[in-house]
Amino acid sequence: MKLKHLSLSVMIMGTAFGLASTQAAASGYQFGSQSVSGQGTAHANGAEANDPSTIFTNPAGLSRLDGTQLVVGGTLVVPHSEYTDNGSTNILGKPTGGGNGGTFAPKAVAAPTFYLSHKVNDKITAGIGVFVPYGAKLDYGFDWAGRYALKSVNLQSLNINPSISFKLDDRHSFGFGVSAQYMDATLEQMADATSGLALKAAKAGGITGPFGPNGATVTLTNPSQIAAVMRAGGVGGDGLAHVEGNDWGFGWNIGYMFQLNENTRFGLAYRSSVKQSLQGSSTWTFNNVKGNVTVGGITLPAAAAAKLAHPNASASVDVTTPETVSANFFHQLNPKVALMGDVTWVRNSQLQQLDIKQSTVNGVAQGDLVLHQNWKDTWRVSFGSNYQLNDAWMLRGGVAWEQAPLQSDNDRHPAIPDSDRLWLSFGANYKINKQSSIDLAYSFIDFKNANVNYTDACSPAGVSPTTGAACTGNGGTVKGSYKTYLQLIGVQYNYRF
DSSP states (O other), rough: OOOOOTTTTTBTOOOOOOOSSSOOSSTBBOOOOEEEHHHHTTTTOTTOOTTTHHHHHHHGGGOOOOSSSEEEEEEEEEEEEEESOOBBOOOTOOOOOOOSSSSOOOSSSEEEEEEEEEEEEEEEEEEEEEOOOBHHHHEEEEEEETTTTTTTTEEEEEEEEEEEEOOOSSSSEEEEEEEEEEEEEEEEEEEEEHHHHHHHHTTOEEEEEOSSGOOOOOOOOOOHHHHHHHHHTTOOOOOOEEEEEEEEEEEEEEEEEEEETTTTEEEEEEEEOOOEEEEEEEEEOOTTEEETEEETTTTEEEEHHHHHOOOOEEEEEEEEEOOOEEEEEEEOOOEEEEEEEEEEEEOHHHHHSEEEEOOBBTTTTBBEEEOOOOOEEEEEEEEEEEEEEESSSSEEEEEEEEEESOGGGGGTTOOOOOOOEEEEEEEEEEOSSSSSSEEEEEEEEEEEEEEEEEEEEEEETBBBBOOOOOOOOOOOEEEEEEEEEEEEEEEEEEEOO
């Protein structure tokens, strides 16, 4: 995979195909909607198991499905997000300048879903699901205030999930599935070449010239002063780091469903983490860096000097997506009204820090690119209801509250400016005939206003300001605030053979 500045993306993950969401609709990088019928109840329907999308929520629910059933759907995500800069600075403590990133979220992105189930006999039902588990897609442009932390990110993912269920008796059923998960990610970050060259010049003994009063010859060793002299001499412009890549990983999920009576059932489900080792490369370009610099007595074009410090290299990062545990219920209150609920725990604390390792090229060791996250485990609680209006129409509704994994503003990175959110969902199922129906869903997801105060612990000179160890980064702090909401529009076709 190409350098996974992914964290950023599942930040990296962590940090989905033309399938990506802008900020993912769910906590962290999780996409949040793997079923349109589920979306209509704000995904409170884990124990409903009324179509093959139960493969995602609880594979034990397959035991409730007769014959062969097919579900094909898609969710359109329409985001709105605004950033306001509140004083972002570079490694030298100077304002980065630039704007607020404009319309950094896409106008809309779409994510497909596909599920198929087949009842083998009275005890066994098998199926397969294809859905988007993670996504992130943002592009702030080349000149926004936080460009040294991120220019753009695009995380895409796809999960293929064959499953099988076993009905033990009229009350108990179990389900099991395996997952093959694909990730593809691209990340771009501007490189603060001027500050990096100034820091290197200071480390090499500074620069000497007519910089004193009345043109007196003095030696400057302060990086901020050296950077000012460089800019006055025509040195300026940013470089660009581009990383991209993909990889497959494998996991599993299991579920249990208990039928208390014909109207009430409960479910438990677990989905494992997926470990992926991403291998790839990082590419650096400095075509927009202008002027000449003298470092260690040698004069070079500033672009060439920056490139010497950042050769293209192979890179690798290990990523583990979070596991989840869910508990849910479904109760048919009367012939017209059904109630349901779900509680899900997500082990986001697995994503504490991402170390992106780069190879040594021609004796140049760039050091790790470290992205701190310090994420915590999170909870999601949802409640929903169905209302059978008539023989053709069933209406749905639901609300959900979901935590963000971030513990403080210092952990919020522009690639995933996450915050706690509230879902409000509406949906409907229209029965076309005995064999086919259509599901429709609309969700409004309101994010709590969020501040970002993220500091890069490295320096564009390639060393940590605190430890002196080799590293890759720009230093500086992104400081601002976000206002975000999303709209999800889903359509799903269901067919029973």
